[in-house]
Amino acid sequence: MKTTTRRQALRTSAAAMASLLSFGLTPAWAQKTAYPGVTDNEIRIGNTAPYSGPGSAYSTIAKVEAAYFRMVNDNGGVNGRKINFISYDDALSPPKTVEQTRKLVESDEVLAMFNTIGTAANLAAQKYLNAKQVPQLLVGGGATHLVDAKKYPWTLGWQPTYYSEAVIYAKHILANHPNARIAVISQNDDFGKDYLGGLKDGLGDKAKSMIVSEATYEPSDPTVDSQVLKLKASGADVLVNITTPKFASQVIKKVAEIGWKPTHFLINISVSVGAVMKPAGIENSQGILSTAYLMESTDARWKDHPDMKAWSAFMDKYLPGANKADSMNVYGYVTAQALVQILKQCGDDLSRANVMKQAASLNKVAFKLMLPGIFANTTAADLYPIQQLQMMRLKGEQWELFGPIISSGAGQ
Amino acid sequence: MTTNLLSLRVASQHLLAPVGIVLASMALPAIANGFVLFQATQVMVFAVAILGLNLLVGFSGQLSLGHGAFFAIGAYVAAILMGQYDVPYWLALPAAGVVAFVFGLLFGLPALRLEGVYLALATFSLAIATPQILKLSVLTPLTGGSPGIAVSKPQAPLGLPLTDDQWLYYIALCVTGAQYLLARNLVSSRSGLAMLAVKEDPVAAKAMGVNLSVYKTLAFGTSAAFNGIAGALSAMAVQYISPDSFTFYLSASILVGLVVGGVGWLPGAFFGALFVLLVPNLAEGLSKGLSGAVYGAILIALIFFLPSGASTFRSASLLRTRRKP
Numbered sequence: 001m002k003t004t005t006r007r008q009a010l011r012t013s014a015a016a017m018a019s020l021l022s023f024g025l026t027p028a029w030a031q032k033t034a035y036p037g038v039t040d041n042e043i044r045i046g047n048t049a050p051y052s053g054p055g056s057a058y059s060t061i062a063k064v065e066a067a068y069f070r071m072v073n074d075n076g077g078v079n080g081r082k083i084n085f086i087s088y089d090d091a092l093s094p095p096k097t098v099e100q101t102r103k104l105v106e107s108d109e110v111l112a113m114f115n116t117i118g119t120a121a122n123l124a125a126q127k128y129l130n131a132k133q134v135p136q137l138l139v140g141g142g143a144t145h146l147v148d149a150k151k152y153p154w155t156l157g158w159q160p161t162y163y164s165e166a167v168i169y170a171k172h173i174l175a176n177h178p179n180a181r182i183a184v185i186s187q188n189d190d191f192g193k194d195y196l197g198g199l200k201d202g203l204g205d206k207a208k209s210m211i212v213s214e215a216t217y218e219p220s221d222p223t224v225d226s227q228v229l230k231l232k233a234s235g236a237d238v239l240v241n242i243t244t245p246k247f248a249s250q251v252i253k254k255v256a257e258i259g260w261k262p263t264h265f266l267i268n269i270s271v272s273v274g275a276v277m278k279p280a281g282i283e284n285s286q287g288i289l290s291t292a293y294l295m296e297s298t299d300a301r302w303k304d305h306p307d308m309k310a311w312s313a314f315m316d317k318y319l320p321g322a323n324k325a326d327s328m329n330v331y332g333y334v335t336a337q338a339l340v341q342i343l344k345q346c347g348d349d350l351s352r353a354n355v356m357k358q359a360a361s362l363n364k365v366a367f368k369l370m371l372p373g374i375f376a377n378t379t380a381a382d383l384y385p386i387q388q389l390q391m392m393r394l395k396g397e398q399w400e401l402f403g404p405i406i407s408s409g410a411g412q
Numbered sequence: 413m414t415t416n417l418l419s420l421r422v423a424s425q426h427l428l429a430p431v432g433i434v435l436a437s438m439a440l441p442a443i444a445n446g447f448v449l450f451q452a453t454q455v456m457v458f459a460v461a462i463l464g465l466n467l468l469v470g471f472s473g474q475l476s477l478g479h480g481a482f483f484a485i486g487a488y489v490a491a492i493l494m495g496q497y498d499v500p501y502w503l504a505l506p507a508a509g510v511v512a513f514v515f516g517l518l519f520g521l522p523a524l525r526l527e528g529v530y531l532a533l534a535t536f537s538l539a540i541a542t543p544q545i546l547k548l549s550v551l552t553p554l555t556g557g558s559p560g561i562a563v564s565k566p567q568a569p570l571g572l573p574l575t576d577d578q579w580l581y582y583i584a585l586c587v588t589g590a591q592y593l594l595a596r597n598l599v600s601s602r603s604g605l606a607m608l609a610v611k612e613d614p615v616a617a618k619a620m621g622v623n624l625s626v627y628k629t630l631a632f633g634t635s636a637a638f639n640g641i642a643g644a645l646s647a648m649a650v651q652y653i654s655p656d657s658f659t660f661y662l663s664a665s666i667l668v669g670l671v672v673g674g675v676g677w678l679p680g681a682f683f684g685a686l687f688v689l690l691v692p693n694l695a696e697g698l699s700k701g702l703s704g705a706v707y708g709a710i711l712i713a714l715i716f717f718l719p720s721g722a723s724t725f726r727s728a729s730l731l732r733t734r735r736k737p
Contacts (some may be wrong), residue, residue, distance in 0.1 A: 093661070
């Protein structure tokens, strides 16, 4: 009995120590190179996306980006190096994002993080990446405070921020409806406040006089009917609709129900015809205004455009069976081009510092499938690449682009 | 005399494993990089949370599907104290535990009326409500709302040559060790016996003079305190908290860790924590899109073949030595 106990105890402690020590032995005995994440043959790029969990629809973006890099590699890579795109699941859970990001930086030793999906995910990893001086490129979120060249010099933005989108609505109103009485409904959180700030700053001194009524709602509210009624009662003739798809649909429906016919602006994230307009009633959604910066694959106007045809061929070859009507397949395709551009501009100096330098030196680059006239531009002080949008109006079941490309100026 | 020597030898043999593990844990920073220490810290944090839940479920027989809420409370208290009021981390940690304890008592009191599935439902609603409450605009000046709060990592004092990761690892090691000893002493104390009696046979316990309400509520409060401290440590390790960090999935994970480790067996907390933190990564390695299904399959297999979790392997000799010849 005594010997078995001792043997058992020794076995347990040996097993425990072995597992603890194996914990410590990481694959980080990788060859040390001049630049982290770079060898003569490859460039390692890190990414996290929600492959599982409630946000898993967004993983489409990471998948199309992976496919794009496969295509680039098939054509010789970037300056002779293949892109090794390492993407991990974070289920949109911030602690998981941090863990996966640390794994990518410390175990996989990537050169940079690229287009991590989600504002919360990017916020979670931001402090760490900036402290470690790892480029956080082309963040996949529109919140303005994600990008701040002074505070977070290693973070590069990408899509037009919520703020800049609202500035563009403000400019359109000033140009086309100078005597408008504006009503606004917005979500009562960071995202809604970002838009509201842009609208008010875009209107400038006129904000106080033009905005006659404001209403907010919580994401947990069941309906927004009372808010819509309040806004109509103010006598406004312009409505700025800062709501997420579920509520956008409710607003459109209610506005039609009460016989109100304002000039209706809807934010870009809620423009899905299938998810928003159809449930609200297509006939109720006619004439709604919004913005875009990328070509839509379902837009008949681009059917014969060479870039659109190239994209379609790419999808057929590298992602057969994927849903071509999903705008995320366009978004990912364009974002991947931006990374390749930055890497190309680096040449052979693939240090993290130079990557950031080149990220801050995008000189009016027009990527394939961006709307004609829209380009990406960055400077050391301004790390928001895209600040232009084009207005579009819903006609029938299609969004119809109109007017010039409008710029919102600096992001903040 | 001989009995004394015998029990001493038996005791030292039983100490061999834990002492060995502690020594190995202390030596880990010498060979492991920051990321591994970060993962090890997370395992310890989770072990503390599971220890807390074990006190409630395994030793006082009350089920909770909502302990993530106390984890969140601890995390937010620590983040707010450190961020907005410049409280040093070594004060913020116990403060988080105390606040979580109070909330645990506040929840445990009305929960006295509930048993079994009804208690489970009540705690479940707590878990669901937590992220939404954290996003409430009236609390935003304090909680930071949806964007959350960035937390600074504690730095080694007196210019000790330790990185932030190493220092936090040692803090977590000390806290985990202290919590484990506390739990152990609690369980083998009179209060612990009373709690166990409450779990095994409430009627008999009451007949023996055990005040059910007091012990059940205290069990809730104590287990909440453990989770609050775990949450505070987690906030320091991850350096960022937001309402989305504390969804129902967190509460479920703590429960999964408890079952995998073995309900009613304190050391099981570490096995449970290792499982919950490492197996999902393993599952993802096998299949990205189906990682949840793979994880579920592994869990089901474990429950099927080892219903007592890791406690199946606990040294049976402990029981044998108790029996006097």
